[in-house]
Amino acid sequence: MQRVLVVEDSKVVQQVLRHLTAQYLDVAIDFAWSLAECATYVEKYDYTLALVDLTLPDAPHGEVAKYTLSKKIPTVVLTSKIDEYKRQQMLELGVVDYVIKDNRDSYHYAVKLVAQLLRNQGCKALVADDSLLSRSLMKQMLEKQLFDVTDAHDGQQALEILKANPDIKLLMTDYAMPSMDGFELVKAVRNFRGRDDLAIIGLSGAGKHGLSARFIKYGANDFLTKPFMNEEFHCRVLQTMEQLSLISDIKESAHRDHLTGLHNRRYFYQYAEKLLKSKNQKNTLALLDIDFFKNINDTLGHEGGDQALKQVGSLIRTTFSKFTVARVGGEEFAIILPEIELERGREYFEAFRKKLASYDFSISDKSIKITTSIGLADFQDTSLTQAMRVADKALYEAKNQGRNCVV
Ligand SMILES: Nc1nc2c(ncn2[C@@H]2O[C@H](COP(=O)(O)OP(=O)(O)OP(=O)(O)O)[C@@H](O)[C@H]2O)c(=O)[nH]1
Numbered sequence: 001m002q003r004v005l006v007v008e009d010s011k012v013v014q015q016v017l018r019h020l021t022a023q024y025l026d027v028a029i030d031f032a033w034s035l036a037e038c039a040t041y042v043e044k045y046d047y048t049l050a051l052v053d054l055t056l057p058d059a060p061h062g063e064v065a066k067y068t069l070s071k072k073i074p075t076v077v078l079t080s081k082i083d084e085y086k087r088q089q090m091l092e093l094g095v096v097d098y099v100i101k102d103n104r105d106s107y108h109y110a111v112k113l114v115a116q117l118l119r120n121q122g123c124k125a126l127v128a129d130d131s132l133l134s135r136s137l138m139k140q141m142l143e144k145q146l147f148d149v150t151d152a153h154d155g156q157q158a159l160e161i162l163k164a165n166p167d168i169k170l171l172m173t174d175y176a177m178p179s180m181d182g183f184e185l186v187k188a189v190r191n192f193r194g195r196d197d198l199a200i201i202g203l204s205g206a207g208k209h210g211l212s213a214r215f216i217k218y219g220a221n222d223f224l225t226k227p228f229m230n231e232e233f234h235c236r237v238l239q240t241m242e243q244l245s246l247i248s249d250i251k252e253s254a255h256r257d258h259l260t261g262l263h264n265r266r267y268f269y270q271y272a273e274k275l276l277k278s279k280n281q282k283n284t285l286a287l288l289d290i291d292f293f294k295n296i297n298d299t300l301g302h303e304g305g306d307q308a309l310k311q312v313g314s315l316i317r318t319t320f321s322k323f324t325v326a327r328v329g330g331e332e333f334a335i336i337l338p339e340i341e342l343e344r345g346r347e348y349f350e351a352f353r354k355k356l357a358s359y360d361f362s363i364s365d366k367s368i369k370i371t372t373s374i375g376l377a378d379f380q381d382t383s384l385t386q387a388m389r390v391a392d393k394a395l396y397e398a399k400n401q402g403r404n405c406v407v
Contacts, residue, residue, distance in 0.1 A: 002027040002118055003045055007038045007052040007064055008078065013107070017051075020111040027118060035059035035067060047073045048121060048146075049096075051114055054079040062089070069094055074146060076113060078106075096144050097234050116242050121146040123241075125170040128158035128185065129203070130177045134226070138172055141233055155180025159188055168198065170241065173220075175204040175211055183218050190219035196247040199240045257327040259306060260313030268326035268334055272384040275338055282380050283338050284345025287391040288316070290331040291371045291403040300364055307363045312370060315359065319352055334388075342378035349374050349406050357404055371404035 004027055008014045014031055021029050030045065032038040035058045041047075050068040054077050059067075068075045077090055077098040090098050096117065099110040125147040129135040132153075139149045147170065152158035156179040162168055171189065175182040182202055189198065202215030202223040212223040221240050224233065255267035263271070275283065290296075290312060297305035309331065316325050320335050328334045337345050357371045375395025379387035398407040 002048040002121065004029045004114060004118070005032065005038065005041055005045075005047045005050045005052075005068070005073070006030070007032045007035070007050065007056065007068075009033050009053060009056050013053070013078075013101070016104070016107050017111065020107055021114075024111050024115045025118065035064045038064055039067065042068070042071050042073070047071075049073065049114060049117055050075045051110060052077060053101075062093075065090070065093060065095055074117070074144065076110065076117070078110060091230055094144070097231070112242070113238060116238050116245065117146050119245055120241060123147055123170070124165060124168040125149045125172070126152060126158060126161055126165075126168050127172045128152040128155060128177065128182070129172075129174040130154055131174070134174065138233075141230070142170075142172070142237070145234065145237060154178050155182065155185035158185055162189055162193065162198075166193075169244065170237070171198060171200045172237075173200065173202055175202065175215070183214060186215065186218040186220050195219065195221060196244065196251075199244045201236060201240060257313075260310055260317075260327050262313050262317060262333070263324060263326040265326060265328040265334075268324065268328060268336075269384060271324050272336055275336065276379070276384065280380070281339045282341045282378055283336055284340050284342050284348075285377045285379055285384075285387045285391050286335045286337070286345065286349055287328075287375045287388070287395045288333040288335070288349075288372045289374075289395055289399070291373055291399075293331040296363075296368070296370070300366065300368075304363050308361060308368075308370060311361050311363070312356070312372075315356060316352075319355065320348075334391075342376060345376055345378070346406060349376060353404065353406055373398035373403045374406040376406065 004025065006017055006029060008017060018031065030041050032041055034056050050073045052064045052068060052075055054062045054065060056064055065075050065077050075095050077095045078101050079098055080101050082098065082100055097113060099106050125142050127135050127138045127149060129138065130153055135151045139151055142149045150161060152161055154177045158173065159180065162171065173182045173185055186200055186202065200220040202212065202220040203226055204211035204223065205226050212225060215223045222236055224236055255263055257264045293305065296308050313327060316333055323335055323337055325333060325335050337348060353372060353374055360367045361370055373395055375391045375398055377387045377390035377394060394407040398405050401407065
């Protein structure tokens with residue numbers, strides 16, 4: 001579980017930070033007013049990250065950052081002013097980044113920076129550069145941003161690593177490398193990894209006109225010109241990763257049903273079509289429909305009906321946690337059991353039907369019973385549409401047979 005420590009002595013600023021962290025961070029957060037209180041928290045918990053004010057009543061010269069860094073906690077610093085001396089001092093200390101508190105948006109930036117750093121944790125990055133010095137420097141900088149970093153000494157090696165590790169999310173590549181240069185690498189990578197799946201930042205030396213634009217044309221998301229400033233590197237990487245995260249959030253929400261959090265019909269169809277293409281196997285498809293759902297709406301109101309859908313959805317999700325479950329209609333759910341033949345599939349759903357029927361649902365402080373009718377179909381060589389038709393017919397039959405049964 002990730003945990004963040006915020007150390008800030010101003011009441012107003014702490015209030016703003018409390019508000020923003022509640023909005024953007026979905027992790028445990030502790031707030032301390034001083035270095036002393038910060039130390040008490042650090043003794044008690046393990047922190048993924050700290051956001052600390054550089055000037056505190058009991059630590060006026062940035063001692064708090066020295067302290068959190070000495071405890072190996074990646075630290076982002078809040079400071080009211082910065083000069084070159086202070087900037088150097090902080091970078092030498094090893095802080096991840098600093099944010100100047102000169103307007104309300106600074107706090108917004110700081111919290112969004114923390115949110116992105118938390119998302120980076122455990123995220124894989126690859127650095128491709130033939131210079132050992134440059135490679136190690138970038139590796140170090142990315143590790144500060146919590147990435148899990150691998151490196152490659154030329155384009156060919158980078159390509160092999162990327163093919164073997166589809167979970168790498170960021171590639172930083174130099175232009176001039178032996179065996180395969182940065183452009184060739186980007187072109188080759190884009191054949192199997194899209195812009196919204198793998199972020200690529202190209203690097204080129206100063207004075208090499210046009211290289212940066214060509215990087216983008218070949219498929220890089222952004223570029224950096226060497227030598228770059230520490231802050232420029234961090235901003236570019238963070239911004240690029242933030243865009244990737246936003247795209248992934250949008251994709252995820254396009255695949256989800258808002259009420260139950262389950263997958264939606266569209267995703268379900270995409271998933272099933274892929275499954276049918278990828279494997280030659282017997283699968284079971286189930287359609288579950290809540291019985292007399294209209295009565296629930298009529299007696300407990302639409303709100304109550306929504307609660308019932310959420311609770312049934314959650315029971316289906318926990319029972320079939322290894323499988324893809326979707327809400328495909330108002331009170332209708334679909335599940336595919338891959339590589340499970342119809343007879344075994346029937347056992348799964350018969351057990352679930354009984355479990356659901358005996359469950360006490362609590363809706364608007366009332367305990368109610370809910371039952372479902374379930375239609376099954378096996379599918380292997382048929383299309384999903386055809387299998388859905390068969391399952392739907394079976395479901396209709398289950399309703400005809402008196403409901404609360406599997407056909
Ligand atoms: N609360 C709520 N109700 C919904 C939602 N989607 C569909 N419904 C309602 O679900 C009800 C479905 O009713 P029917 O199709 O008659 O089915 P039923 O009452 O479950 O009867 P059987 O399926 O024949 O057992 C309708 O009243 C819809 O308005 C939803 O998202 N929320």
